[in-house]
Amino acid sequence: xxxxxxxxxxxDDGPMTGYEIKQFFRNVIQHFWSVSDGQLYPTxxxxxxxxxxxxxxxxxxxxxxxxxxxITDKGREKFAHWIREPVIKFEELKEPFVLKVFFFSxxxxxxxxxxxHAQRELHARILEEIRGVRDTYEENVSPYQRMxxxxxxxxVEVRLLWLARMIDLxxxxxxxxQPGLYTEQMIEVGKRFFEEVFSEKPSKEFRNWLDKxxxxxxxxxxxxxxxxxRE
Amino acid sequence: xxxxxxxxxxxDDGPMTGYEIKQFFRNVIQHFWSVSDGQLYPTxxxxxxxxxxxxxxxxxxxxxxxxxxxITDKGREKFAHWIREPVIKFEELKEPFVLKVFFFSxxxxxxxxxxxHAQRELHARILEEIRGVRDTYEENVSPYQRMxxxxxxxxVEVRLLWLARMIDLxxxxxxxxQPGLYTEQMIEVGKRFFEEVFSEKPSKEFRNWLDKxxxxxxxxxxxxxxxxxRE
DNA sequence: TGGCACATGTAACAAGTTACATGATTTA
DNA sequence: TAAATCATGTAACTTGTTACATGTGCCA
Numbered sequence: 388x389x390x391x392x393x394x395x396x397x398x399d400d401g402p403m404t405g406y407e408i409k410q411f412f413r414n415v416i417q418h419f420w421s422v423s424d425g426q427l428y429p430t431x432x433x434x435x436x437x438x439x440x441x442x443x444x445x446x447x448x449x450x451x452x453x454x455x456x457x458i459t460d461k462g463r464e465k466f467a468h469w470i471r472e473p474v475i476k477f478e479e480l481k482e483p484f485v486l487k488v489f490f491f492s493x494x495x496x497x498x499x500x501x502x503x504h505a506q507r508e509l510h511a512r513i514l515e516e517i518r519g520v521r522d523t524y525e526e527n528v529s530p531y532q533r534m535x536x537x538x539x540x541x542x543v544e545v546r547l548l549w550l551a552r553m554i555d556l557x558x559x560x561x562x563x564x565q566p567g568l569y570t571e572q573m574i575e576v577g578k579r580f581f582e583e584v585f586s587e588k589p590s591k592e593f594r595n596w597l598d599k600x601x602x603x604x605x606x607x608x609x610x611x612x613x614x615x616x617r618e
Numbered sequence: 619x620x621x622x623x624x625x626x627x628x629x630d631d632g633p634m635t636g637y638e639i640k641q642f643f644r645n646v647i648q649h650f651w652s653v654s655d656g657q658l659y660p661t662x663x664x665x666x667x668x669x670x671x672x673x674x675x676x677x678x679x680x681x682x683x684x685x686x687x688x689i690t691d692k693g694r695e696k697f698a699h700w701i702r703e704p705v706i707k708f709e710e711l712k713e714p715f716v717l718k719v720f721f722f723s724x725x726x727x728x729x730x731x732x733x734x735h736a737q738r739e740l741h742a743r744i745l746e747e748i749r750g751v752r753d754t755y756e757e758n759v760s761p762y763q764r765m766x767x768x769x770x771x772x773x774v775e776v777r778l779l780w781l782a783r784m785i786d787l788x789x790x791x792x793x794x795x796q797p798g799l800y801t802e803q804m805i806e807v808g809k810r811f812f813e814e815v816f817s818e819k820p821s822k823e824f825r826n827w828l829d830k831x832x833x834x835x836x837x838x839x840x841x842x843x844x845x846x847x848r849e
Numbered sequence: 850t851g852g853c854a855c856a857t858g859t860a861a862c863a864a865g866t867t868a869c870a871t872g873a874t875t876t877a
Numbered sequence: 878t879a880a881a882t883c884a885t886g887t888a889a890c891t892t893g894t895t896a897c898a899t900g901t902g903c904c905a
Contacts, residue, residue: 388892389714396721406856416720419711426893428858449901451856471729473736474715477744480650480770483620484705489647490627491762498702505704513708530793531722538780539711545776549769562761619864637884657865659886680873682884 390422390430391439395466398440398458405431405454415524418517419539431456439465488553499557507550514543621653621661622670626697629671629689636662636685646755649748650770662687670696719784730788738781745774 394408403411405428412422431454434440439462445453458466484506491499521536528536556562625639634642636659643653662685665671670693676684689697715737722730752767759767787793 389717390892393717393720396717396724399724404856405858409856418708419716421710423894424858425860425895428856430892432858447856447901449855451858451900453856470718470721470724473733474718475736475740476714477649477740478713478715479652480766480773482709483707484709485650485766485769486620486624486627487701487705488762488766489624490701492760493627493630493701502704505706509706509708529723531719534780534784535711535716535719538716541776541780542711542773545772549765549772553765621864635884636886640884654866655886656867656888659884661864663886678873678884680883682872682886684884 388430390426391434392466392469393420394431394434395439395458395462396470398456399463399466402443402455402457404456415520415528417520418513419535434462438462496557496560500554503550503554503557507547507554510543510547510550514540514547517543619661621657622665623697623700624651625662625665626670626689626693627701629687630694630697633674633686633688635687646751646759648751649744650766665693669693727788727791731785734781734785734788738778738785741774741778741781745771745778748774 397403397408397411408431409422409424409427412420412427431440435442435456438459440456441459443455443457445455447453484502487502491502494502517536517539521540525533525536553562628634628639628642639662640653640655640658643651643658662671666673666687669690671687672690674686674688676686678684715733718733722733725733748767748770752764752771756764756767784793
């Protein structure tokens, strides 16, 4: 559980109520890390019981009393230890959608396209939302936190690219759905796709295809200015 | 839980023992989806109890008896329903390492670099392993399964790029670690980095930087042939 | 007058990890 | 002779989800 550590990190900058923490998760790190009430409040309670945070109840008229939590020395120590612990585990691509792709050969072309289009629309929507969050909070976060926002956008764009390419292949009938079928052509097509993504000079056809697929590169993210220079 | 569905999908192609399923997870989809014994065997047992799979015990001398499972009509129906269900949930970046980056402003430059270098080495190692798996199994999987392999490589490469860039910024002192500090310079630097990643013509300096950072673009993955054409 | 913002929770369940347990055969 | 492979599991625990519960004040 890193939720405990995430909350300790927030409380390290000053006292907060559960509701305020909840709002932070909902507004600022929405698509990167969400928490349910059913996890948040019991976790705070347990952290209090364990002496990681202290509690001050602020009486309110009309609505439930505010529970203002502050980090304790023990909590600060726990956080300091956690943040320095090396990360040795690789995060897997353990996503239900990817698992469905794994078994796509069991579906018809129409069913596959339905899945792919729905997934593309989902990601396009999320991308807009992430950009909105970035625009709203960009000036209030640390440079590292900004790097996470950029990474999120980059990941979603890469996913959109992958989806758009699969849609294209399926629509053109270049992926055969017979189980276990292996076509030389498919490998060629797949290799060339990934070859172009990061190539120095993507071909004109590839750029046209990107437009057609509605993948917007270069993105609004970096407001391409075309001067081609770096720091 | 999609483990149940993953196993139904495998058993749909023929009977397997728990051990064989375990080997499949370990060898073929290692870095994409791993399972522990403590989850695999009890899940199979529960699926059998629920009538999704049937069991035939094959007696063995010397070692534990083999439990050969086959999919039932009920299981096939369940799988057919699951694979057609639309995916409406966006997968979050809920990774402990990313959370640590979120709080990097609480660490010293040296501690940050230690984290970043360790993470880069981890990902470089995983990339080699994924490539090894791909080379071994490429000809035995469906085109869709191959697309997942490519996606995995692409994701790890993007992560490596992100890490290399952060290392560079921190080493050059372009990210200040004072909490909450906001520098115009940092935003410029960050924007330009992401501008170049997908640009039509990355600058020579950027390409040199990629070499220095040991991010191999174009990668061995697509064995760039330089003819610049598409199908 | 219906819903949203505020503010906190519980209970039941599902999913997943870790450590432990057994025991023969094969390979280094 | 140590350890890896084959082959199965249990028990305790952690983490996370979903649905439900309570109640005021404010805005359209």
